[in-house]
Amino acid sequence: xxxxxxxxxxxxxxxxxxxxxxxxxxxxxxxxxxxxxxxxxxxxxxxxxxxxxxxxxxxxxxxxxxxxxxxxxxxxxxxxxxxxxxxxxxxxxxxxxxxxxxxxxxxxxxxxx
Amino acid sequence: xxxxxxxxxxxxxxxxxxxxxxxxxxxxxxxxxxxxxxxxxxxxxxxxxxxxxxxxxxxxxxxxxxxxxxxxxxxxxxxxxxxxxxxxxxxxxxxxxxxxxxxxxxxxxxxxxx
Numbered sequence: 001x002x003x004x005x006x007x008x009x010x011x012x013x014x015x016x017x018x019x020x021x022x023x024x025x026x027x028x029x030x031x032x033x034x035x036x037x038x039x040x041x042x043x044x045x046x047x048x049x050x051x052x053x054x055x056x057x058x059x060x061x062x063x064x065x066x067x068x069x070x071x072x073x074x075x076x077x078x079x080x081x082x083x084x085x086x087x088x089x090x091x092x093x094x095x096x097x098x099x100x101x102x103x104x105x106x107x108x109x110x111x112x113x
Numbered sequence: 114x115x116x117x118x119x120x121x122x123x124x125x126x127x128x129x130x131x132x133x134x135x136x137x138x139x140x141x142x143x144x145x146x147x148x149x150x151x152x153x154x155x156x157x158x159x160x161x162x163x164x165x166x167x168x169x170x171x172x173x174x175x176x177x178x179x180x181x182x183x184x185x186x187x188x189x190x191x192x193x194x195x196x197x198x199x200x201x202x203x204x205x206x207x208x209x210x211x212x213x214x215x216x217x218x219x220x221x222x223x224x225x226x227x
Binding site for chain 1 (some may be wrong): 117
């Protein structure tokens with residue numbers, strides 16, 4: 001069964017305290033791995049797509065990396081405005097999969113000033 | 114900015130009533146998804162369409178949920194009759210199917226069934 005697991009469920013950081021969020025996946029074939037940010041009362045907002053092991057993407061204080069079994073979202077010197085739930089999702093490659101995403105349950109990040 | 118538009122944003126209804134949620138996908142996108150989000154289950158896929166044709170609705174309770182796409186600019190999700198366990202946030206998302214493609218989400222329809 002295709003599965004995406006995120007850890008930790010919740011993470012509390014002090015402003016400036018760098019850390020990483022984990023997304024591990026077990027899928028029959030990976031077409032792409034996605035990171036989204038979701039603020040309370042809002043829809044998921046696209047951050048990154050990673051296609052193959054070894055790939056890295058960066059945006060401001062965020063850097064996403066991908067291996068054959070997991071992805072990390074590194075947050076460097078976070079600020080309170082980085083507080084949100086971060087969702088990881090995979091897009092499958094096997095025939096019949098038409099592009100839908102399988103989501104993890106997310107990591108709720110709180111950054112205190 | 115192109116965006117997915119959903120209506121209503123909030124809906125409170127009584128058990129047994131019909132609920133219809135509407136979605137306008139991003140112009141040019143050929144794939145439309147309906148997801149449901151709850152605290153317990155997270156984001157779950159209910160149904161999706163490609164070029165307006167339904168591809169998979171296995172995530173929906175068939176007896177009460179239905180999804181349609183009457184034209185390229187409108188997707189609907191209907192619940193009849195609604196039940197308290199249907200209370201959740203319903204998201205519409207759209208994308209363009211070509212290789213790895215990014216899916217963009219609307220702001221959601223917050224449904225409470227009392």
